[in-house]
Amino acid sequence: MIIVPMREPPATMRAHLLLPFIAAFGAALLLGAACDSDDSTPAPASATVAATTTPPAAAGAEKAGAEGLRWLSARVNTALGSGDVAFFDLRMKTVDVVCTAADVNPQGAGGPACKAVGERFKGFETANWRSEGAISPVEDTISQLKMLVTTADARASDRFGSGALRVHSLNAEPGNYVIIFTAMVEQPGRPNGQGPVRAAFASSWSYEEGRWLMTRLLSAYVLAEELLTPGSEYTNRLKAREEFRP
Numbered sequence: 001m002i003i004v005p006m007r008e009p010p011a012t013m014r015a016h017l018l019l020p021f022i023a024a025f026g027a028a029l030l031l032g033a034a035c036d037s038d039d040s041t042p043a044p045a046s047a048t049v050a051a052t053t054t055p056p057a058a059a060g061a062e063k064a065g066a067e068g069l070r071w072l073s074a075r076v077n078t079a080l081g082s083g084d085v086a087f088f089d090l091r092m093k094t095v096d097v098v099c100t101a102a103d104v105n106p107q108g109a110g111g112p113a114c115k116a117v118g119e120r121f122k123g124f125e126t127a128n129w130r131s132e133g134a135i136s137p138v139e140d141t142i143s144q145l146k147m148l149v150t151t152a153d154a155r156a157s158d159r160f161g162s163g164a165l166r167v168h169s170l171n172a173e174p175g176n177y178v179i180i181f182t183a184m185v186e187q188p189g190r191p192n193g194q195g196p197v198r199a200a201f202a203s204s205w206s207y208e209e210g211r212w213l214m215t216r217l218l219s220a221y222v223l224a225e226e227l228l229t230p231g232s233e234y235t236n237r238l239k240a241r242e243e244f245r246p
Contacts, residue, residue, distance in 0.1 A: 064207040066172035066240070072205065072212045073179050073244055077167040080181055083149040085142060093206065093213040094138055097123040113137060129220035129227065129234065141217055152183035153196045160228055163196060166244075168228055173240035177205040180227055187221070200224035202234075 062068060079087035099114030112123060112135045124141050127133035148165055156163030163184025171178040181203070184196040204216040218227075226232040235241055 062207070062211055065174070068207060068212065069170060069172045069177050069179070069205065073167050073170050074246070076179050076181065076203070077244065077246060080149070080165045080167065085145045085149060088145055088214060089138075089142055091212065091214050092124050092138060092141070093208075093215045094122045094124050095135065097121050097135060113140075125216040127216070127218045129218060129223060133216070144217075144219070148183055148185065148199075148201075151185045151196075153185065156184040156196045158184065158198055160198060160225070163198075168200070169241060169243050171238035171241045173238065176238070177207070178238060179203050179205060182224065182228060197221070198224045198228075200227035202227055 063071060075087070078084075097112045097114070097120065099112060099117055099119040101117050103112045103114035104117055121137045123135040124138045125133060126136045126141060152163060152165035154162060154164035160168070160182060165183035166181060167179060168182045169180045171180075179202075180200060182198065182200040185199050187197045200220045202218040202220075203214050204218075205212050206215050207213075220227050226234045229235060230241070
């Protein structure tokens with residue numbers, strides 16, 4: 001693997017070719033259901049990967065630490081509620097991937113999602129709960145988020161509350177800043193009449209050059225309750241977990 005430091009152009013210059021919504025959503029479901037290994041294994045990166053960043057916000061606009069994460073959580077909640085996917089698009093920390101032969105026929109799970117040698121794409125780290133992570137095209141995550149805001153069922157409810165897409169909790173721990181959001185959504189392939197299912201998502205964040213960036217998105221369409229319940233295998237890893245207070 002060759003890592004070449006570089007800087008990403010302004011986020012407004014990115015062009016995203018959105019993939020079919022159902023394909024992105026269904027792929028996440030299949031991965032979550034089929035795998036039962038720990039998600040803590042970092043995604044391999046045998047492709048040529050160039051680290052990128054996004055331009056910083058205006059000085060003083062955002063703060064680091066626990067106070068800053070709580071500030072960010074409120075804005076994430078607002079973006080989710082209004083269907084503002086661009087909010088996340090502009091804050092995703094990406095890498096420029098150039099696929100190698102090893103990436104086209106990987107020996108194991110994870111790594112860049114490559115289809116051909118020399119393929120280039122802007123990648124973002126993703127994972128499904130209890131499966132290995134990967135560096136996926138940014139468009140996949142954008143499509144997933146668009147699917148969430150259009151299918152979240154605010155009329156549904158369960159023991160975790162409303163089915164609306166909203167922030168549930170956060171972890172204000174240095175080095176492990178996390179914002180967890182959840183919704184009840186229709187599951188592709190689920191027989192009609194069975195209703196929506198609970199899904200949960202753990203977004204990881206890093207404060208860099210005066211701005212909060214989303215560095216990873218962990219999805220749980222299966223066993224979503226493990227991301228939402230205190231004392232679970234997942235939440236036990238969060239040493240400064242707190243419930244979100246709008």
